[in-house]
Amino acid sequence: MLKDLSKSIDECRIKFDEFPFTSDIEITPILAEKLKASIQGIEPNSSVNIYPFSISLTNEKGLRTDLASSSLWFGAAYHEFATYLEQYRVVLETITATLKGLGYSSVNIKSLFKLIPSTDWKNHPDKKLVADFINEIDIFFGVDTISKTLFFRFLDERDWWFKPFSKTGQTTGKTLDRSDAYQSAILLAAKVIVASSDRLSLIIEAFSLNQPLRQAFSHLQPSEISFTESVSTVVESCGINQIYYGAPGTGKSHKIDELATDENSIRTVFHSETQYSDFVGCLKPCMIDGDISYQFRPGPFSLALVKAANDEQPCFLVIEEINRAAAAAVFGDIFQLLDRRADGRSQYSIDVVDADFKGYLETHAASLLVSGKLVLPANLSLLATMNSSDQAVMPMDSAFKRRWQFEYVSIEGDEYPQGDFIINVGTELFAVSWEVLSKVINAQLSEAQIPEDRLLGPWFVSEKELENSQAMLAGKLSMYLWEDVLRHAHREVIFDTEKNPTLYQLIKTIKANGIVFSDVVINELRANGEPITIAEA
Template identity: 40%
Template sequence: MSQYQWAEKNGNIVAADYNRTTDTLSAQQVMMELENAFNALGNSVNIQQVSSEMNDVYNVSIPNGNEQYNVFVCAKGTTPGGRNNLMDEQRIQPKAKYWNFAYEKLQNGEKAISLGIYKRDGETIFCSWRLQLSNAVSPDTPVSKQIKIQSIANAIREGFVQQYKGHGEFACAFRKEFLYFYLKNSEWLHTGNVSELNEHIDIITQNTVSHDSRENITFKTNFLSDFERNRIIFGAPGTGKSYQLKKDCNTLISGTNGTYERVTFHPDYAYSHFVGTYKPVTENNSSEIKYKFVPGPFMRVYVEALKSGRTGNPQPHLLLIEEINRAKVAAVFGDVFQLLDRDDYGVSEYEIRASEDVMKYLAKELGGEYNSYQRIKIPDNMFIWATMNSADQGVFPMDTAFKRRWNFEYLGIDKNDKDIKGKIILGKGSHALEIEWNQLRKAINEKLAEDYNVNEDKLIGPYFLSKKVMKVVSNNKIADSEKFKEAFKNKIIMYLYEDAAKQHKHKLFNGCNSEGYSTAKYSSVCNAFDEIGIDIFGDDFRELYANSRGV
């Protein structure tokens, strides 16, 4: 089998074999993808094949108030190009009679479109081509329509893209959120550039501040702070990274009119989520769908900082990013990455050229002509702070260029542990022992580090168990012993068994074996813990616990 190019999540392009069984959508799967996309905005559509002779043509009935309107869709799942010199293409090959049926509907004044459905790893992109009459010799002759895999990758990242095919014609690729946008504008999207959007649909411009101008914007506001503008706090799980940022956030904005916004990164998080993109919206209980630029958290905080900076009394505005390395940060930040270089005053040292969408959004929010916002910087009153756990599962690496633009602050494994107290009796009978949580935590960490060379960033921090679990009463006794025991099994033992000590779990929990339990199953270790408490860690662990002073 030949190696073809495929677009994966976040727009990465990889080379892989083509399996006709698993990589080709069936007619039923095509119908399901169409139904999912047409229903994405809360509609309840009815989709049927036109007839048994027209397998790849569907009649989509869409509610419109008290009425219905129909769209004829010639649709197939995309497949690789098939030609050895064009391994970077996807294509559809409907029969000429299917293609011409949709074309004739269009010529008769009805709504008709063509769609190729690309799906891989749960990511779906719709591809479309201009409907034109096919002069194929036979009605059963395939009509081949191609699109570059790079266009599909761009659509995954950006939402909607066009690919110039020559002779004044474009192919389109888009996420399902843009299906109704495409449906409304399909007549011109294949012959006109999407930059002509203003000529075809209304851009929502209510509440535009027309009296302000670009000259009111200043990036150097002279806002003073002892905090770094770009910070990443990292450390082992449970060291209080989020807590530290929350505390510093309160210090930063206390006594000011500043604001903050919190966002959590995840593997599917993209530039369009972070900065913003055009999205379909409805307003004022209207069923009419319009498209406008919807800002992401970065752009919202950025605008607030700029508005504040031109008042003469600048206030701090903070973007808090949780789990920054759970997403591919280079893709999420995109060109914003260049703005992270700050000068001695906290202003971006280098500017970037804003996209058309961003320029228009800034003009709407800040006033003036949109082309006045071609060059932008981060002002000194905008802060970007983040948390990171470098040793966690499911995280992405950061390149050196990205890292050097941040101030990294490490929270040690025993940082801020003085306030952590809590005593409880674990185990039954001869195994019963009153333990102190923080001392037990340190003993476990010492065993992991000394016996199994586990790195510090995979050890257990003092706040690994929540304050709710660690609530104490008189004499520092844990208030709810059953809640603690369940949390210890569901969090501590699970973390050790499945992550931190995954390669050493049979040795770490060898105390289970001597009591007739097994280390082969997580549930068996939990059952052993109920009976023998900390003796699940072996015969020598009690001595280690008694002598533990931290790693």
């Protein structure tokens, strides 16, 4: 569903004006990596160099632009408008392709787009082209009358999305036959008129297309503010043991991705069969010159030790689902190493009694052996995730948990995957976003005193799944709520259990676009969704 571009511009401008900082930002290595990757994804032939307080962009013609790091504030503020505007561009490109399939030439279509945005396009001399264009718009949007209305505003009203500081009634200027029309709209929204403004729009687009970049930026402070209390800064100076916990889909792994990359981390996932020998390593048979021999095969812990010992930069051992195994047993004597000194090194050392493990360390990470005893290096951090709501988890004893820092990842997110559900609310069909649906369901589950760690996190579903939202509702979401969260009681607080007494009937009703939710849920969806009449459907 398309969004109101004028409203989005206003919201972005307010967001920018409310930023507490206007100074340059110190671009950390993590942020630099994500920013560079996003820019090169947009302009693969351009050269990007990122410094602590500036960004250097050189295009394929060798022309260079330097931007101050403060330009990132524009990306953080205006990326949402850029995302919404891109949706309109994609719709127009899709309809353009259809018109070409009907036999219209690029030149003819371009002559029509030269009149847009303004109502003059309806007076184009080729009346059949205008009629076919309108017809294809009707076909594209179908029953989504709200999006269709917004799209016609996009075509008719310049001031609605080429938004000046005050109403002008202007009908001339950059039109949709020009490739830079969208870029100009973004820069006008951002109130920017500078020589390098075209490159500034690239920064905004980079933020629009890259969620990890937005997340990494959201954890920064300006250069003159101390970073010492943030986890991202602590791990850059000394190692920690950190567990992120919360409901499914709250973004625990995304938290880790803000720190750990493929280059600086070793990753593993615990499961019910994970053992010490899997985690640390063990002697295994191998073929050498046609003969069977035995060698020590390192596990993720050993690989992380070697990586940290041979790299001065921060390194990470990432453990997903740490409580799906008996964690204390998997760690074994490594348990003792988890106590940290102020500089991040192990407070205590352990004797390496496994001769094969010791030999591996002596060969690959000898600096970690002090008088034959192993210590964790200061640049190695252990980062883990856990879902306390899962049914197949193992309890952690207090002594093990005491050696970790815990960060709760809230059920409420700043961002949600984009996608709408078509919900039958009785006399009408309503378009309801995932954000609205999940919040309404969570509110009812909370009133029924369902534990918070069983509620729906923002990223319980992905944007890919929301491309077919009805299938996701009939499958993953219904199964989780019906069989896991509400297995023993309170199904009626979410679902209309009189009409849908079984999961089979519930899924059947969803596929038929029937009424599946309780009256309370439906009333909330009515208040927060957007109607689509059954007659139009």
